[in-house]
C-alpha cells in the first residue's frame with residue numbers, strides 16, 4: 001500500500017510493479033503499455049521530478065494549466081491533451097501536444113484540421129467514445145462512430161491512431177472491464193472496415209482506479225494522475 005505522503009519515486013515504483021504484474025497476468029509485453037503521467041494539478045517542480053524518474057509521456061487537460069510546464073519543458077517529452085477541448089482552444093493545442101485524446105465531434109475535427117493545415121502539421125488523435133452512456137461524459141456515442149470516421153477521412157491533417165474512453169467514476173472493476181472490452185471491440189470493428197489509412201493500434205483507457213483492468217483488456221496508454229502524482233490541491 002502507498003502512504004499518503006509517499007514520494008514520487010515510491011509512487012512510480014509502486015505503479016510500475018502493478019503494471020508489470022497486470023502485463024504478466026494478461027500475457028502482454030510490458031513495453032506495449034505506455035504510462036502517461038497526468039500532471040494536471042501538479043506543480044512544475046513535481047512535473048520535472050516525474051520526468052527525471054523516466055516518464056516521458058505527460059498528460060494535461062487544460063492549456064492554461066499546462067502552459068508554464070509546456071514552456072519550460074517543450075517538446076523534449078510527448079505531451080498528451082486528455083481533457084475536453086473547446087473549439088476556440090484548438091489553436092493552443094495543435095502542434096504542441098503530440099497526442100490529442102479527445103476528438104469527439106465534427107466541429108472539433110474541422111477546427112483541428114484547419115489549424116493543423118495552416119501550421120503544416122499532422123495532429124495525432126484518438127477518437128473519444130462514450131461507451132458507458134453516462135450523460136456527463138463527453139465522447140461520441142459508439143453508434144455514431146462509423147459515420148464520424150467516414151466523415152473525417154477527407155481531413156488529411158488528422159492522423160487517427162486509436163480510441164479513448166473513460167469508465168464512470170467509482171464503478172466496480174467488472175463494469176470498468178466491460179467498458180474497456182467494448183472499446184477494444186469497437187477498435188477491431190473499425191479496423192475490419194478499413195476506415196483509416198492505417199489500422200488503429202492504440203487504446204487509451206485506464207486511470208488510477210482501473211488501470212490494471214485496462215491493461216488486462218489491452219490498453220496501450222494508461223493515464224495516471226493521483227496514484228502517481230499524489231493527491232493534489234485543485
Ligand SMILES: *Cc1c(COP(=O)(O)O)cnc(C)c1O
Nearest residue numbers: 038061082207208223224225226
Ligand atoms: C484527470 C484525468 C486522468 C487521471 O485521473 P486519475 O484518476 O487521477 O488517475 C485521466 N484521464 C483523464 C481524461 C483525466 O481528465
